[in-house]
Amino acid sequence: MKILFSGIQPTGKLHIGNFFGAIKNWVNIQHDYKSYFSVVDYHSITIKYDPEEMRERVMDMAVNLYACGIDMEKTNLFIQSEVPGHADLTWIFNSVTPMGELERMTQYKDKAQQNAKNVNVGLFDYPVLQAADILIYKAEVVPVGEDQVQHIEFTREISRNFNSRFGQTFPEPKELLTKTPRVLGIDGEKKMSKSLGNDIGLLESGEEIMNKLRGAKTDPARVTRNDPGNPDVCNIYSYHRLVSHEDERSEVVDGCRSAGMGCVDCKKILHKNLMKVLDPIRDRYENINKNKVSVREILTQNAEKCRRIAKQTILEVKEKMGLNPLWKI
Numbered sequence: 019m020k021i022l023f024s025g026i027q028p029t030g031k032l033h034i035g036n037f038f039g040a041i042k043n044w045v046n047i048q049h050d051y052k053s054y055f056s057v058v059d060y061h062s063i064t065i066k067y068d069p070e071e072m073r074e075r076v077m078d079m080a081v082n083l084y085a086c087g088i089d090m091e092k093t094n095l096f097i098q099s100e101v102p103g104h105a106d107l108t109w110i111f112n113s114v115t116p117m118g119e120l121e122r123m124t125q126y127k128d129k130a131q132q133n134a135k136n137v138n139v140g141l142f143d144y145p146v147l148q149a150a151d152i153l154i155y156k157a158e159v160v161p162v163g164e165d166q167v168q169h170i171e172f173t174r175e176i177s178r179n180f181n182s183r184f185g186q187t188f189p190e191p192k193e194l195l196t197k198t199p200r201v202l203g204i205d206g207e208k209k210m211s212k213s214l215g216n217d218i219g220l221l222e223s224g225e226e227i228m229n230k231l232r233g234a235k236t237d238p239a240r241v242t243r244n245d246p247g248n249p250d251v252c253n254i255y256s257y258h259r260l261v262s263h264e265d266e267r268s269e270v271v272d273g274c275r276s277a278g279m280g281c282v283d284c285k286k287i288l289h290k291n292l293m294k295v296l297d298p299i300r301d302r303y304e305n306i307n308k309n310k311v312s313v314r315e316i317l318t319q320n321a322e323k324c325r326r327i328a329k330q331t332i333l334e335v336k337e338k339m340g341l342n343p344l345w346k347i
């Protein structure tokens with residue numbers, strides 16, 4: 019089986035864009051590979067944060083992923099900072115990384131602009147840590163969103179640089195993009211994002227979600243109930259594509275185009291189908307949360323496994339780099 023790696027930052031609450039855009043895909047393919055999923059806390063410290071909140075966020079992200087259906091026991095779901103090899107390999111990769119490559123990274127440029135008062139070396143080096151995450155397990159497949167493709171290209175470059183200097187060691191991993199197009203926020207304009215306040219939280223109650231849907235943008239052509247609309251330009255319909263069955267979708271399409279169905283009813287159908295997906299996740303989340311100790315135990319075991327594998331790669335790398343002189347005596 020090929021090796022798969024992906025990481026997610028402990029960002030606080032997940033939203034349905036994270037779920038339908040990434041995590042659902044992870045769940046679907048997790049058993050087709052030897053999978054590693056990491057809560058990448060070392061990536062998160064490159065931006066100002068509160069340590070108490072971080073403690074919560076890291077654990078909460080693990081519980082969320084578990085609740086979404088990541089098989090914590092069969093796949094290696096673990097916390098990045100508990101496997102020191104990632105940081106070790108980052109330092110090694112720093113020496114085969116041209117500054118110019120990092121300066122080109124668009125995520126760095128964006129974040130440096132947003133956090134102009136705290137542009138630290140970690141923020142700059144972020145893609146190198148990401149390359150180390152992937153390559154320390156010699157992963158070949160990396161399921162990510164469109165915005166991470168540049169980092170995966172960069173990872174291939176680091177792999178080539180290392181291999182050509184020290185001998186064939188690492189694969190050239192490929193990104194695996196989901197078929198789901200990016201999920202827009204309820205404003206119907208920007209990508210769904212917690213910080214923009216246009217998100218629907220994964221764990222929100224049915225009532226909270228209905229309130230958000232009531233205010234969500236639809237096709238502006240439907241000024242009154244009698245004006246026909248076009249589902250192709252309506253963001254609510256793009257959500258239907260995520261959760262509604264074909265039959266119900268064609269009902270919506272016909273109703274919208276003929277003005278036979280109002281937007282309120284359309285949103286109610288969406289809500290019913292969305293909650294069919296979200297209610298079980300929230301139930302699981304609440305149950306798992308009652309037994310966080312066992313999640314902590316599995317995370318510890320998984321980190322242990324990852325450390326063993328990471329150590330093999332580090333030994334191989336150091337051997338190739340001439341960093342183990344005592345070994346040969």
Ligand code: TRP
Nearest residue numbers: 023024025026027058061148151
């Ligand atoms: N940078 C990724 C993001 O912002 C998270 C990440 C860290 C990651 N390390 C990774 C993704 C390794 C894939 C593989 O979404």
Ligand code: SF4
Nearest residue numbers: 237247252274281284
């Ligand atoms: Fe959008 Fe549905 Fe209203 Fe049509 S009926 S405009 S698809 S919300």
